Each structure stands twice: as structure tokens, then as C-alpha cells.
Amino acid sequence: MTTFYYPLNEEQKLILDTVKDFAENDIAPLLPEIDETNAYPWKIYERMGDLGLYHLMLPEELGGGGHGVTTALLIGEEVGKVSPSLGFAVPFSLDAPLNIALCYTKLKDKYFDEALKGKVPIAQAGTDPIGGYNYPEWPVAAVKDGDEWVLNGTRCFATFGAVAKIIVFMGRAEDGNFRYWYMDHTTPGIEVAKVEKKIGWKGQDTTVLNFKDVRVPADQELTFFPDPRDDDRAGIGFGYMGTVAAAVGGMQGVFEKTLEYVKARNTHGEPIGNMSVVGDKMARMATEIEACRCLFHNALRIYDADPMSVPRGLQNMLKAMTTQKFVDIAVQCTDLWGGLGIVEDTGISRYVRDAVNCLAPCRSTDAHYQQIASFLGLGVKYTLSD
Ligand SMILES: Cc1cc2nc3c(=O)[nH]c(=O)nc-3n(C[C@H](O)[C@H](O)[C@H](O)COP(=O)(O)OP(=O)(O)OC[C@H]3O[C@@H](n4cnc5c(N)ncnc54)[C@H](O)[C@@H]3O)c2cc1C
Known part of the structure; x- marks a missing residue:
């Protein structure tokens, strides 16, 4: 059954043909090893870089192919046929260069080129153990100190927490608003407290991250989603x-x-x-x-x-x-x-x-x-x- 209800244009057809070939020939043979080691499959993401998939996802004004969420999700579906775990992880990964392009200048200078080669996983630390997905229950995690925010708290189930180069922390600030902050994984005070042993989704670590007095400059705050709802x-x-x-x-x-x-x-x-x-x-x-x-x-x-x-x-x-x-x-x-x-x-x-x-x-x-x-x-x- 291969009906497509989504109207693919010629370029998308070509991309999905390439991805099908990539999934069957590059991903499938690595799956037993990924199951065994649970290691992050750098080779797969770097191959995506060689295939130019990250460039394709960037908006045209940033020199990319102008494909966005929809193409990335169709790629996820195609990859998911071979590996559902990567079917979830690959669309996220494809979004990394754009996220980096939008973020704090120093992080962009450091990571943007590498991100286009599939070398910059990003972790979203957005689940507080207190209240889980119910944000209003979360305790205050961010306090302003001059030009910096000071972040504290635990975030559970953060995907890619152990390998990420950039971490996005989501939390409630002292003014009651929810905010996001971008930071380098080397920022002092971030600790990978645990890598969960889980039933499936091998090759993507699920982690508990602790943030202890993590200081980030005010311009590393994101304001896209002032309210996570x-x-x-x-x-x-x-x-x-x-x-x-x-x-x-x-x-x-x-x-x-x-x-x-x-x-x-x-x-x-x-x-x-x-x-x-x-x-x-x-x-x-x-x-x-x-x-x-x-x-x-x-x-x-x-x-x-x-x-x-x-x-x-x-x-x-x-x-x-x-x-x-x-x-x-x-x-x-x-x-x-x-x-x-x-x-x-x-x-x-x-x-x-x-x-x-x-x-x-x-x-x-x-x-x-x-x-x-x-x-x-x-x-x-x-x-x-x-
Ligand atoms: C593999 C994996 C990867 C993840 N990756 C990330 C990540 O990268 N970043 C991140 O921030 N988080 C991540 N998460 C966290 C994920 O979003 C939460 O696990 C999920 O939202 C469920 O929250 P919970 O585990 O606290 O379950 P709970 O909220 O405790 O829910 C348990 C059960 O309680 C009931 N329940 C809870 N709330 C309601 C409600 N409102 N209405 C009705 N019933 C309800 C339901 O029966 C539900 O199944 C990940 C989780 C997993 C398992």
C-alpha cells in the first residue's frame, strides 16, 4: 500500500526516494549494533549531512532548500518503516541547523556549520518531575541576576541529553512565565544524572539532567513560546x-x-x-x-x-x-x-x-x-x- 494523500512535488519525490535508499542501505544494516550498544549513531546523522538533507531543510534566505516541517515529517515516516526509533529522531535532527541559526550568536558561530554535517544534537530539557507535563505545577526554576538568568532544577526524560552539544532548558521564571533558554552543553552546573535503560527507541539516550546554579546570559533566552500551552x-x-x-x-x-x-x-x-x-x-x-x-x-x-x-x-x-x-x-x-x-x-x-x-x-x-x-x-x- 503506497498511496500518498499528501500531494508531493517533484523535489519531495526525489528526496523521499533518496531517503528510502538511505534507510534501507545505510540505516537497516546498523540496527542490530544499535540495539546491542544503544550508542548514538553518529554515522547515520553524518551520512544525512553528506546527502545534503540538513541544507534542504533550511529556509531559502539562509541558503537552504526551503523545506520545512512537512518534508521532515515525511522523511521521518520513510525512515520509520525501517526504524521507528530513528523515524522519531531524524525529523528532530533535521531541525537542528534552523534552531541554531535562530539562537544566540556565539552558539551559532560555534555550531552552525557542524550542524549542517549532522554533528550537533540538541536536547530539549522540558519535563519537570514535579507535575510532569502539567506546567502550572512546576516550581520556579529561573531567577534573574543582573544580565544573567540562574537556572536550577531537574529535567527528566531529556532525549539526547548525554550527547547534545546544545541544551534547551524550559522552565518557569520568577515572574511566573514559562521560558526557554539555549546553552552550550559545557555550561557549568549541568550534570547528566542518569541515562535511562528503556524498552525501545535504541540509539537515542533518554536522560535525567540536573541544573545547579547554571548561569546563562539574558540574550540566550528564547521568546517564541512565552506560554508553553x-x-x-x-x-x-x-x-x-x-x-x-x-x-x-x-x-x-x-x-x-x-x-x-x-x-x-x-x-x-x-x-x-x-x-x-x-x-x-x-x-x-x-x-x-x-x-x-x-x-x-x-x-x-x-x-x-x-x-x-x-x-x-x-x-x-x-x-x-x-x-x-x-x-x-x-x-x-x-x-x-x-x-x-x-x-x-x-x-x-x-x-x-x-x-x-x-x-x-x-x-x-x-x-x-x-x-x-x-x-x-x-x-x-x-x-x-x-
Ligand atoms: C522515550 C521518551 C523520550 C522523551 N523525550 C523528552 C524530551 O526530549 N524532552 C522532554 O521534555 N520530555 C521528554 N519526554 C517526557 C514525556 O513528554 C513525558 O514522559 C510524557 O509527557 C508523559 O509524562 P509523564 O511521564 O510524567 O506521565 P504522567 O503525566 O505521570 O502520566 C501517566 C498517566 O497519568 C494519566 N494522566 C496524566 N495526565 C493526564 C491528563 N491531563 N489527562 C488524563 N490522564 C492523565 C494518564 O493515564 C497517563 O498515561 C520523553 C519521554 C519518553 C518516554
């Missing part, structure tokens, strides 16, 4: 949609491998795919995958027309539905592989692990449905809009 209203963002790209790509990847398998594996003298119960399962999964892709591509199409016209709740629906559906499809496919489903050599169990790992990041399923219920006008509490 605005993030939820701005339509498609890398956060939620990165997990959606990973999930939509991942469900296609595991399905395609399983379709080949049920055609090739014989029992009772014929392929198991000929058994009506198996055929029925495959047909249902194909239908559900098409529905998820259709919703995803439709959201991208609306976003391209006008980012602020994405209907409220659409990205919540996408995140909640596609990630849960990915878990469901990955488990059903694993079952169809019998014993080989859980054997690491086939790579099928990787989809199950990565699917489960798609649930929590960028807010877990219930929080999204709670949000949707509030958009429906129901009197539910504890949404980001409260």
Missing part, C-alpha cells in the same frame, strides 16, 4: 508529529515485512496467508494503516496551507490513535511470525519495543483523549487548556 494551539509541531511519523512509518514497515512472510511461510502445503483467518487479519491491518496515513497526510496538507488552520484536537487525535494502533499492529504481526517474531534476528520484535515506546513521549494517550474531550465541549478538567 501555545505549543498546543500552533498546529503541527515536531513533538507530537515526530511520534506520529514514527508510528505511521513503523506500522507500514512491520506490515510489509509480515505480508512477505505470510506469503512465503508454508504450512499444510500452502502459505499461511491463504488461511482465511490470516488473510482477514492482514486485510484489516492494511485498512487501518491506510486510515492512519490518510489522517497524517491530511494534517500535513492543512498545515502547509496555513499552520494555524490545523483544527484544534487534530494533532491530539493523531498522536493518541496512531501510536496505539502501531502497538496493536506490531503485536499482531509478531504473532503471525510465530516463534520467529520474538527472535531478534528477524527484527520484528524491534517494532513492538519501539511501538510501546511511542506511547509516553509527547504526552501519553489518556492526556490526549482528555484534551480532545475538552475540545468537544465536555467539562473534563486537567487538560493543557485549563
Whole structure:
């Protein structure tokens, strides 16, 4: 099933062909090693630099190809077919040079050229253990001292925290507002307190970062999102949609491998795919995958027309539905592989692990449905809009 609901232009078709080739030939062979070591795959990001993918994402006024969020997410979907973990991480990585171009001059001078070569991971330290995603509960983390901010606190689940060259800290300032600050990872007072051992998403570290009296100049503050809740209203963002790209790509990847398998594996003298119960399962999964892709591509199409016209709740629906559906499809496919489903050599169990790992990041399923219920006008509490 390869229908594209999103209207690709010729350049995007070429890019996605290149990415497909890159995913199958450069990424897939490295996956067993990444599973084993969990090490950040520098080679993969540097290869993306060689392919010119970072340049393509930059706006034309910065000398780039003028592609943005939409192309990056389609790339994520393509990569996600082979590795859902990288399907999430790659779109984030593609955004790094633009982020660096927008940030504090000294960091730009130091890192911009290297970022175009895929050598500058950025970590977003935005989850306070107190209150989790519920920002209003967070304690004050930033106090102004002359021309500097002094940051304190712990941030959990920060992706790339152990390898990042630039860290973005999100916190509540003493005036009650939420702000972001960019800083070099070498800034005194930042400590990688823990690298989590987690079920899937290998090759991207998930860390606990401590910030102790970290001093950053006032001009390293970002003011794009003075209130983090605005993030939820701005339509498609890398956060939620990165997990959606990973999930939509991942469900296609595991399905395609399983379709080949049920055609090739014989029992009772014929392929198991000929058994009506198996055929029925495959047909249902194909239908559900098409529905998820259709919703995803439709959201991208609306976003391209006008980012602020994405209907409220659409990205919540996408995140909640596609990630849960990915878990469901990955488990059903694993079952169809019998014993080989859980054997690491086939790579099928990787989809199950990565699917489960798609649930929590960028807010877990219930929080999204709670949000949707509030958009429906129901009197539910504890949404980001409260
Ligand atoms: C692999 C991974 C990578 C991550 N990367 C980053 C990162 O780079 N930067 C970053 O800042 N954070 C990151 N996170 C953090 C992530 O955003 C949070 O884990 C996520 O938002 C869920 O928050 P929580 O873990 O505190 O769960 P909780 O908020 O404790 O939620 C647990 C459960 O409580 C219920 N619940 C909680 N709130 C609500 C609500 N409002 N409505 C209804 N039910 C609710 C739900 O059943 C939910 O599943 C990452 C997490 C993971 C797992």
C-alpha cells in the first residue's frame, strides 16, 4: 500500500526516494549494533549531512532548500518503516541547523556549520518531575541576576541529553512565565544524572539532567513560546508529529515485512496467508494503516496551507490513535511470525519495543483523549487548556 494523500512535488519525490535508499542501505544494516550498544549513531546523522538533507531543510534566505516541517515529517515516516526509533529522531535532527541559526550568536558561530554535517544534537530539557507535563505545577526554576538568568532544577526524560552539544532548558521564571533558554552543553552546573535503560527507541539516550546554579546570559533566552500551552494551539509541531511519523512509518514497515512472510511461510502445503483467518487479519491491518496515513497526510496538507488552520484536537487525535494502533499492529504481526517474531534476528520484535515506546513521549494517550474531550465541549478538567 503506497498511496500518498499528501500531494508531493517533484523535489519531495526525489528526496523521499533518496531517503528510502538511505534507510534501507545505510540505516537497516546498523540496527542490530544499535540495539546491542544503544550508542548514538553518529554515522547515520553524518551520512544525512553528506546527502545534503540538513541544507534542504533550511529556509531559502539562509541558503537552504526551503523545506520545512512537512518534508521532515515525511522523511521521518520513510525512515520509520525501517526504524521507528530513528523515524522519531531524524525529523528532530533535521531541525537542528534552523534552531541554531535562530539562537544566540556565539552558539551559532560555534555550531552552525557542524550542524549542517549532522554533528550537533540538541536536547530539549522540558519535563519537570514535579507535575510532569502539567506546567502550572512546576516550581520556579529561573531567577534573574543582573544580565544573567540562574537556572536550577531537574529535567527528566531529556532525549539526547548525554550527547547534545546544545541544551534547551524550559522552565518557569520568577515572574511566573514559562521560558526557554539555549546553552552550550559545557555550561557549568549541568550534570547528566542518569541515562535511562528503556524498552525501545535504541540509539537515542533518554536522560535525567540536573541544573545547579547554571548561569546563562539574558540574550540566550528564547521568546517564541512565552506560554508553553501555545505549543498546543500552533498546529503541527515536531513533538507530537515526530511520534506520529514514527508510528505511521513503523506500522507500514512491520506490515510489509509480515505480508512477505505470510506469503512465503508454508504450512499444510500452502502459505499461511491463504488461511482465511490470516488473510482477514492482514486485510484489516492494511485498512487501518491506510486510515492512519490518510489522517497524517491530511494534517500535513492543512498545515502547509496555513499552520494555524490545523483544527484544534487534530494533532491530539493523531498522536493518541496512531501510536496505539502501531502497538496493536506490531503485536499482531509478531504473532503471525510465530516463534520467529520474538527472535531478534528477524527484527520484528524491534517494532513492538519501539511501538510501546511511542506511547509516553509527547504526552501519553489518556492526556490526549482528555484534551480532545475538552475540545468537544465536555467539562473534563486537567487538560493543557485549563
Ligand atoms: C522515550 C521518551 C523520550 C522523551 N523525550 C523528552 C524530551 O526530549 N524532552 C522532554 O521534555 N520530555 C521528554 N519526554 C517526557 C514525556 O513528554 C513525558 O514522559 C510524557 O509527557 C508523559 O509524562 P509523564 O511521564 O510524567 O506521565 P504522567 O503525566 O505521570 O502520566 C501517566 C498517566 O497519568 C494519566 N494522566 C496524566 N495526565 C493526564 C491528563 N491531563 N489527562 C488524563 N490522564 C492523565 C494518564 O493515564 C497517563 O498515561 C520523553 C519521554 C519518553 C518516554
